[in-house]
Amino acid sequence: MKNNKKLIIALASVVVLAVVFFFVYKAFGPKTSAGSKAFKVEVVNSEGATKEYEGKTDAEYLKGLMDQLAAEGDFSYEGSDSEYGLFITAINGESAVYETDGAYWSIYVNGSYGEYGADQQPVTDGDTYSFVYERADQ
Amino acid sequence: MKLTVKDIAVLGLLLGLMEAGKRMLDLLPNVEVITLLFILYALYLGKKAYLIAVAFTLLETSVFGLHTWVVMYLYMWPLLITIVLLYQSRKKAQLSSETHTKRDPDTISCQGPDAVLNQYPDGISGQRPADSASGHASSKGSTDPCSIKNTSDQDIILASHGFFCVLAAAFGLLFGALCTVPYFFIGGPSMAFTWWVAGIPYDLIHCVSNFLICLFLFRPLCHLFGRIRAAGYL
Numbered sequence: 001m002k003n004n005k006k007l008i009i010a011l012a013s014v015v016v017l018a019v020v021f022f023f024v025y026k027a028f029g030p031k032t033s034a035g036s037k038a039f040k041v042e043v044v045n046s047e048g049a050t051k052e053y054e055g056k057t058d059a060e061y062l063k064g065l066m067d068q069l070a071a072e073g074d075f076s077y078e079g080s081d082s083e084y085g086l087f088i089t090a091i092n093g094e095s096a097v098y099e100t101d102g103a104y105w106s107i108y109v110n111g112s113y114g115e116y117g118a119d120q121q122p123v124t125d126g127d128t129y130s131f132v133y134e135r136a137d138q
Numbered sequence: 139m140k141l142t143v144k145d146i147a148v149l150g151l152l153l154g155l156m157e158a159g160k161r162m163l164d165l166l167p168n169v170e171v172i173t174l175l176f177i178l179y180a181l182y183l184g185k186k187a188y189l190i191a192v193a194f195t196l197l198e199t200s201v202f203g204l205h206t207w208v209v210m211y212l213y214m215w216p217l218l219i220t221i222v223l224l225y226q227s228r229k230k231a232q233l234s235s236e237t238h239t240k241r242d243p244d245t246i247s248c249q250g251p252d253a254v255l256n257q258y259p260d261g262i263s264g265q266r267p268a269d270s271a272s273g274h275a276s277s278k279g280s281t282d283p284c285s286i287k288n289t290s291d292q293d294i295i296l297a298s299h300g301f302f303c304v305l306a307a308a309f310g311l312l313f314g315a316l317c318t319v320p321y322f323f324i325g326g327p328s329m330a331f332t333w334w335v336a337g338i339p340y341d342l343i344h345c346v347s348n349f350l351i352c353l354f355l356f357r358p359l360c361h362l363f364g365r366i367r368a369a370g371y372l
Contacts (some may be wrong), residue, residue, distance in 0.1 A: 007300045014307050018345055021311065025338035029330075083167055098204055113325075115332045 017089045018078060037125035043075075044132040045094050046103070062107070062121040062129055085117035091131050103135045139185055148371055149186060152179060153193050168344040173306050174352050174359070176215055180222035181295050182372050184362045191215035206324070212291075212315040217316070218309055225301065229294060242312035292364045299356050306352040 041053040053075060059065040063086055069075035078090040088105040089097050096103040107114035107121065108130040114121055121129070141149075152175075159171040172194075179187040195211040283288050314337040318330040 001344055004300075007304060010301075010304045011307075014304060014345070017308075018311055018342055021338050022342065028335045029338065030336060037195060083164075098233055115325075115329060116336055 030116060037123055039123060040128040041065065041069065042128065042130040043091055044130060045092070046096075046133045050054075051092065057123060059123050061119055062123055063119040065123050065129070066118060077100055079118075086119045088118060088131070094133065096133055098136060102134060102137065106132045106134045108132060141186075144371075145186065149190055149193070152183075153190050153197065156190065156194055157197055168310070168340045169347040171355070172215075172304060173218065173309055174355060176218050177222050177302050177306065177352070178359055178363055180219040181226065181365060184223065187219045188216055191219060206320045207317075209320045213319070214313070214316060221305065225298070229298065231296065262356050292360070295360055296357060302356060303349055303352040307345050307349035310346075310348035311341055313344055314338065314341040
């Protein structure tokens with residue numbers, strides 16, 4: 001009986017913790033803003049050349065914005081789904097796969113290293129998103 | 139820790155089982171049998187489970203490449219194994235105090251508690267010498283009139299089902315938080331916090347899936363492992 005009581009308390013604690021985590025996510029998690037938003041996208045390739053895109057979007061996440069740019073024709077990307085979300089392997093035909101090229105595509109938001117993948121990075125009005133080709137040995 | 143050729147073969151098979159289980163559930167994010175398997179391996183293999191943890195990490199690295207998750211795997215799974223082994227030790231101590239106080243009138247107890255404990259040289263999940271000699275584990279007590287009845291190691295493991303369900307759930311819920319350690323060193327508390335918060339929905343899935351998987355599969359797998367042990371392979 002004593003053991004059962006301890007078990008119930010432990011299970012209840014896990015449930016309470018799960019609820020707390022849920023509210024932490026609601027309070028501090030990535031937030032999107034709907035509606036028409038101004039954006040700027042920069043693609044910096046392996047030679048350091050920058051290609052810029054500007055416009056308006058209703059995309060909630062960066063991946064949606066990338067799909068919009070790809071539909072407009074002047075931008076392309078390739079990637080694969082991983083357990084961490086979209087993993088970008090090529091942009092505008094330039095491949096950066098760590099295992100073969102020793103390089104990868106990094107995401108920067110307003111000049112700072114992005115903390116989310118493309119499918120979790122919210123698109124905010126007026127922000128600049130940069131895809132930068134980076135070598136592993138830099 | 140001495141390893142025989144048979145030990146190495148068995149550990150290899152159990153590692154393969156774990157990897158196959160992971161592959162099968164790859165499509166479902168954070169739904170995995172790894173947690174349950176590590177709990178079982180710790181219960182039935184003791185400290186040898188640490189070897190599987192290291193080998194599993196190396197195997198995953200060979201498949202997916204080197205990344206920050208390798209560092210996480212190197213401390214997360216051993217942490218789970220350690221918690222299980224500590225729980226086992228505590229249960230053993232509890233068993234020791236209970237055998238000291240309880241006397242089953244149907245059992246001819248002609249040995250003291252120390253002699254009983256000596257029947258579990260490798261901890262609660264270890265095989266008793268009497269079992270290994272006969273080639274099988276008796277879950278109902280041996281024919282030796284001086285043995286304890288109804289307290290086989292298998293019974294103790296099965297009686298801990300509830301605890302391991304809660305442990306699996308808590309481990310799944312805290313998995314993301316525990317994995318933020320490398321990010322403290324990479325980008326500081328801010329990066330670690332952001333990374334953890336972004337993964338909370340997956341941690342919630344992990345918590346529920348671990349609990350349900352343990353709830354429904356713990357007992358059947360324990361019976362299976364018990365039979366494998368009885369056959370002399372563990």
